[in-house]
Amino acid sequence: MQVSQNARPVVGIMWMVVTGLLFVAMTAVVKHVGDVLPAAQAAFLRYVLGLGFLLPMIKPILAARLTRRQIGLFVTRGMAHTIAVILWFFAMARIPLAEVTAMNYLSPIYVTLAAALFLGEKLPPRRLAAVVVALIGALIILRPGVKVIEPGHIAMLGTALCFAAGYLIAKQLSDEVSPIVIVGMLSVTVTIGLAPFALPVWVTPTLPQLGWLFLVACFATAGHYTMTLAFAAAPLTVTQPVTFLQLVWAVLLGALAFGEAVDGWVVFGGAIIMASISFITWREAVARRSVTPPVPATKV
Known part of the structure; x- marks a missing residue:
């Protein structure tokens, strides 16, 4: 059935809501498995067990005739993502779901900073202010000196950095090869x-x-698929703010399924980060740029 143009933003929002539920379900399953398996092994098995989804992509990859430079970029991105995934699995077993979800929002902020530092992107005062506000949101979540900073928190800071690095490399490759190859x-x-x-x-x-x-x-594969459906139906300025619901789902699931206390400061800090990302996304849309990734794009 053809969806009318006026209804498409609503469709995009609905798909992004589904995307958030799928990604939170993914994190909940990882937390359920816990640290019974080492983080690196759990991450490896997650990818090995998902190789079946790779079969339709083999032919396009072989047909792409990648250059040595492109292969090098793919390997570098793979290394960054590898470290990010290990750290993410490590953090999931050690800190609450809500904190993992909130701190993962930092990846788009790191992308904005790195794009300015390494890719020559402009960082005008409004965007810089939004980045500073997002970092304040991270400090509200961590509250150094007020609560103990666990190894899982440090791991999530590294996770967000590595995901950001991987996204920037993918951004470079997106003008050269098809999304399915990436x-x-x-x-x-x-x-x-x-x-x-x-x-x-x-x-x-x-x-x-x-x-x-x-x-x-x-869950990860389905989440990335529904995310593409959301982006096809509505612009980032519509779908990006909806990703904050992931934190709401994470808080509820953590409390109901894992007995985690609801920390209002984590929700407040996550809301500040998400508001900053939404502002940066809106500014880039006004300027017709596309640097800051959607939050779900920096996922396992």
Whole structure:
């Protein structure tokens, strides 16, 4: 059925709501698996079990005839994403769902800063102010000196940085190769990159653990697909603010399923970061640029 032009923003919002639910479900499953399996092994199994989704991408990858430079960029992106995924799995087992979700919002802020520092993008005062406000939001979440900063918090700071680096490389490649090649090469390089980290700490997984990690792969794949449907239906300025609902879902799920206390400061800090991202996205739309990624684009 053809969707009318006036209804498309609503459709985009609906798909982004579904995307947020899928990604929060993914993080919840990872948290359920916990630290029974080492973080590197759990991440490796998540990608190995998801290789079946890669089959339709093999032919386009081979047909792309990648240059040595492009392969180098893909490998570099794969290394950054590999580290990000390990740190993300590590953090999931150690800090509340809401804090993981809120701190992951920092990736688009890092992208904005890195684009200015390394790609020559302009950083006018309004965007710079939005970045500063987002960093204040991160400090509200962490509250150094008021509460203990756990290793999981440090891991999430590293996760956001590595995801940002991977996104910037993907942005460079997006003008040269098709999206399906970019997605497929990420799966290949990250699976290979995780293997050396997973094998030295290998613990024989149980069938239920394998089943849960396969579910993670399914949720992640479905989330990225529904995200593309959202972007096709509505601009980022419409869909980006909706991603804040992920934090709401994470708070509710953490409280109901894992008995995590609801921390209003985490929600407040996450809201500040999300507001800053939405402002930067709007400013880029006005200027007809596209640098700051949507929050779900920096996901496992």
